[in-house]
Structures are given as C-alpha cells and as structure tokens.
Amino acid sequence: MQSLIEIQQKLLPDLLVVLKKRYLILRQVMLSDMIGRRTLAASLEMTERVLRAETDFLKTQGLLHIEAAGMRITEAGQRLLDEMEPLYKQMFGLSDLEERIRKRYGLKQVIVVPGDSDSLPHTKRELGLAGCAVLRKYMEKDDVVAITGGTTLAQVANQLTTQTPLKGNWFVPARGGLGESLDYQANTLASTMAKRTGAQYRLLHVPDHLGEEAYTTLMQEPNVREIVEVIRSARIVVHGIGDAMVMARRRRVDGSFIEALKAEGAHAEAFGYYFDRNGAVVHRMPTIGLRLEDIMATEVVIAIAGGSSKAEAIAAIMRFGRDDVLVTDEGAALGIVAQLDEEEKQA
Structure with missing residues (x-):
C-alpha cells in the first residue's frame, strides 16, 4: 500500500x-x-x-x-x-540521501540538514545544532573529546549544551593552531565546549604546521608530552573536512608545496592529512597532536562538514573509511550522491 x-x-x-x-x-x-x-x-x-x-x-x-x-x-x-x-526529511528526500550515503560508506549514522551552507549562512548553524545532538548522543561519562578547528566546528562549540554538568569530561584540541582567527582555532573551541558544559579542558599552544626539527624539539618538552598523551587518549574525535588546496593556503605553505599536492592528486584535508579522491593519504605533516594511527584507534569519529563545494572532499574522506558519523547538509549530500551515480554508471 x-x-x-x-x-x-x-x-x-x-x-x-x-x-x-x-x-x-x-x-x-x-x-x-x-x-x-x-x-x-x-x-x-x-x-x-x-x-x-x-x-x-x-x-x-x-x-x-x-x-x-x-x-x-x-x-x-x-x-x-x-x-x-x-x-x-522523508517528504523531500533527505532520509533517502542519508541512507544511501550511510550504506555506501559503511557509517553508523548520517544526518543531512536542509539547505546548502555555501549559499545559506544559517545552514551552517543548523549543521552545528545537528553536530551538538550527535556529540551528546555518543558522549559518555569521563570521556576525552578531541576537536579540530574551523567555522563549522565553531558552530558546534557555540551551541553545545547539556542538562547536567560534565564534570569528569575533558575537551582538548586535536592539533595545534593554524594561525587563523582565534575564534576558529581548536584551542578556543575546546575551551568553549568545556565552559558551556561544565567540563574540563586542556590547551595545546603550538602551531599546526611544524618542520621535523621543531617537532622533535617540542616533543622533548615534558609539558607538551603530557597534553599530547591526553589528546591521543581521546575516545571521541570531532573534525571538519576541507578542500585540500584551500587548507594548504590557510596553512600559508609555499607555492611548491601546493604544486606538489596537486601533482599527488590531493582533494581533501582532515586531521592535518591530505587525501586523494579515493581516500588514500598523499601527504602527512609532522604534527603535535592526533596522528593517523590515533584516529584509527579512536572509538567514535564524527565528521561535520557541509556546502556543495565540499562534496568531493567529503566523499574522499568517507572513502578513507575511518568515520563513524557524518553530519552534512543537503547541498553536499546531493553532490556526494551525484558522484555515487556516476561511479555506478562507470562500474
């Protein structure tokens, strides 16, 4: 019927x-x-x-x-x-988008909010609200939660609330700072989340982009090693997803590095790593914070990203296959499903 x-x-x-x-x-x-x-x-x-x-x-x-x-x-x-x-969601096809993306990438949950955050700024706020709901769903007592930076994750931090204080929980930055606006850095977002939920937080006062020598030197500092151990013990990681070229420019790397990324086929960035369209890592950066092996061992990994312009980048990270939950918007979801249709035609 x-x-x-x-x-x-x-x-x-x-x-x-x-x-x-x-x-x-x-x-x-x-x-x-x-x-x-x-x-x-x-x-x-x-x-x-x-x-x-x-x-x-x-x-x-x-x-x-x-x-x-x-x-x-x-x-x-x-x-x-x-x-x-x-x-x-059922009437206008969002449930179908969620289920198709979830099945294709083997995810526990996909949430698609209406709109396209590229053209409708308020859609990014709704991404944040949906991200808050997901985080509250998966967070348990005494959890350590590592969070990356960015404008979308800032929406999560600024809207996160809980009915009871999370006195035993910790929010920590997943990585160092990018040198961009303080409002969007992981340190700021971790402290904001902690203050809004009654939890505790630790900060990591180091840059995200380090040379090998600087990395080795900083990792010898006892205080740095201590906070890094806390970060790498996180049970939950909440991260954004970026276009590879956009993120490289935000890190203010030189032109030769960007050209090398293009030659390697970099399409997406997450956790400070660059991935090609098939989800393979094409470049790793020395980082004080979460490493790829830490991500692989993390119990719950939540990606929050939207905008039709990020559809290919999001799909690339989903192909990497480590995320458990994706929170995205209609613009990105339609782009991802269009790619899946194309793949099926070529199969």
Whole structure:
C-alpha cells in the first residue's frame, strides 16, 4: 500500500509546496533567534509580500511572535519543528540521501540538514545544532573529546549544551593552531565546549604546521608530552573536512608545496592529512597532536562538514573509511550522491 506521503505527492503536490515553505520559514526564524521580515525574505529568496502572508498565518497559529524588532519562534513553533523534522526529511528526500550515503560508506549514522551552507549562512548553524545532538548522543561519562578547528566546528562549540554538568569530561584540541582567527582555532573551541558544559579542558599552544626539527624539539618538552598523551587518549574525535588546496593556503605553505599536492592528486584535508579522491593519504605533516594511527584507534569519529563545494572532499574522506558519523547538509549530500551515480554508471 502506498504511504500517505506518496498519495499526497501525487494528488496534492501544491500542499507539499506550502508545507515546505512554512517549515523553512519557521526553521529560519528559529536559527536566527530574532529576524526582520526583509532579512528573512532575502535569506529564503521570497518576496516580502508572499512572506508577509505566510508569517501572518503562522502568527495566528501561535507559531511565531511578531514584534517591532522582528519575529521569533514560539515554544509551540519549536515543538512543531521538532515533530516535523523526520516527516520533512522523508517528504523531500533527505532520509533517502542519508541512507544511501550511510550504506555506501559503511557509517553508523548520517544526518543531512536542509539547505546548502555555501549559499545559506544559517545552514551552517543548523549543521552545528545537528553536530551538538550527535556529540551528546555518543558522549559518555569521563570521556576525552578531541576537536579540530574551523567555522563549522565553531558552530558546534557555540551551541553545545547539556542538562547536567560534565564534570569528569575533558575537551582538548586535536592539533595545534593554524594561525587563523582565534575564534576558529581548536584551542578556543575546546575551551568553549568545556565552559558551556561544565567540563574540563586542556590547551595545546603550538602551531599546526611544524618542520621535523621543531617537532622533535617540542616533543622533548615534558609539558607538551603530557597534553599530547591526553589528546591521543581521546575516545571521541570531532573534525571538519576541507578542500585540500584551500587548507594548504590557510596553512600559508609555499607555492611548491601546493604544486606538489596537486601533482599527488590531493582533494581533501582532515586531521592535518591530505587525501586523494579515493581516500588514500598523499601527504602527512609532522604534527603535535592526533596522528593517523590515533584516529584509527579512536572509538567514535564524527565528521561535520557541509556546502556543495565540499562534496568531493567529503566523499574522499568517507572513502578513507575511518568515520563513524557524518553530519552534512543537503547541498553536499546531493553532490556526494551525484558522484555515487556516476561511479555506478562507470562500474
């Protein structure tokens, strides 16, 4: 027997269009905390006239508060969003994307949030919220959690909360700093997560990109060795995924190094390692922090990355085969599945 959703898609397609529109309005308001009509219309690529009619309807249903300063979601609206999430994913194909990616790469769980963080900035915040939920699901008492840096992981750190303080847990940076904005460095994110959850943290005050001599010297320091031992004992690793060339430039390496990466076919970067499109490591860097062998021994590895531009990089890291959970967005997931379709055609 056909499901109710399948029947609606055939007989009442317009109803699903309206449902999706109103769901996206509520979700965007929720992600924004407080937002004006003009800003909301622009972010949803909707005319203000159409948006006004929809938000007025949602207000009459008790789902939105509309004030002079803007609009915000009500508790009833938040509950409705939570209840609608699995239905939305099923209706608009996100559940299918999740399951296909999960099966192809042998993952425990895949979460796909609506939107594309390349074009919709608020989608990155939703990636962070989904990442928080996954981390809370897998975290246990007295765990050590290692986290990498980056803008997406910053969204996780800034939104992480727990009902009870995690007094015995530790958050640590997976690696040294990249020399970029302090807000996005692993040290900052580890301390933020600890403070927001009542946990403890340790910091690693060394650069990410080291030469062999500097690496050897620093690893002889007792204080450095001590924190490195804690980092390498992490039961959970939470990491982002980057385009290989973008990450190389962020590390401010010279042009010859970038050319060498191109020649080696580097497509993705994670944990400070560069991978080709098949998931093979093409370059390792001396690092004070997590090594690849530590990642292989880690019990739970969670990747959080989105944006259609990162689809190939994410697929490459999934082919490496060490992640347990992937949190991504619709833009990246569609790109990954398009690659899977192409692979199947060529098989």
